[in-house]
Amino acid sequence: MTNENSKYKEAGVNIDEQDKAISRIKKIVASTFTSNVLTGIGSFGTLFQIPEGYTNPVLVSSCDGVGTKLKVAFMTGIHDTVGEDLVNHCVNDIFVQGAKPLYFLDYIATGKLKAGVIEDIVSGLARGCKNNEMSLIGGEMAEMPGFYSEGEYDIAGFITGIVEKDKVITGENIKPGDLILGFKSTGLHTNGYSLARKIIFEDLKLKVDDYVEDLGCTVGEELLKVHKSYYPILKEAVEEGIVNGMAHITGGGFLDNIPRVLPDNCDAIIKKDRVPVLPVFNFLVENGNVSKKEAYRVFNMGIGMVCIVSPENIEKFYSLVKEEVFEIGVIESGFKKVVLI
Incomplete structure (x- = not known):
């Protein structure tokens, strides 16, 4: 040396x-x-x-x-x-x-x-x-x-x-009547960790090795679940040109990410009872006293990717996707915003 x-x-x-x-x-x-x-x-x-x-x-x-x-x-x-x-x-x-x-x-x-x-x-x-x-x-x-x-x-x-x-998918073809389809996340993915860590480690005083019955695993195992890629399961549908818009539900959750692909004259109506909320989000909302509106802006709540598809293409879309699809909402006339109902 x-x-x-x-x-x-x-x-x-x-x-x-x-x-x-x-x-x-x-x-x-x-x-x-x-x-x-x-x-x-x-x-x-x-x-x-x-x-x-x-x-x-x-x-x-x-x-x-x-x-x-x-x-x-x-x-x-x-x-x-x-x-x-x-x-x-x-x-x-x-x-x-x-x-x-x-x-x-x-x-x-x-x-x-x-x-x-x-x-x-x-x-x-x-x-x-x-x-x-x-x-x-x-x-x-x-x-x-x-x-x-x-x-x-x-x-x-x-x-x-x-x-x-x-x-190129721009969202310009989205129109009232289109269906909003959601795909499950694995957990927090890579967003909302500052709030999650505060609730878990500061408020609840939990450690990474602590087993939490509500989660079915340790704190560390839950928080390190890998952010899912939706490319392998959706690429065929995208290549067919039957997807009018897509939104990756990351920082900003539903409320900030879905409007990024909406035309100015459309709203996205999200039906909360259709969202497959994962246990980790219920745990954080309840223990952190987080309002539902804030939760849907900070976390993905169990949906990591959203596709917007015309009703006439829905059967073909389902035939090309090899994973469970959740119909979580619909597009209506509006002003480029998300409405939770």
């Missing part, structure tokens, strides 16, 4: 540990590559060719993080699920516009880099990428001593997908 590297290590940055981490994740990352990835790991930039078969392709990009769900990973020492959370969240965000995922990049920053933790995070990223038929083509590991607390890190993801220009 050079003297310069020793001094750098004394300052808190361990290049050797970074090299160790890279060597441990190379095969994991390469396992996600498709034939469209033209460069290997280690290039300054990764080359990715547009897949064949597109006439007028549009690239769709997005970026996001996992938020304070990471605090639960730190508390449990489980780091191989948050990467999958990140990928699936980003996939859903571009999928609502009809995009097929192409590739993903990640950013991991920490105070002190630990190769094993990085390997766990990247294994989750790779699993998410493979399940969504895309490549993990690059990323950045930043060791920033003094910036993050001991044992903590942050992650962010950057995704690019593709869709034919004439098949």
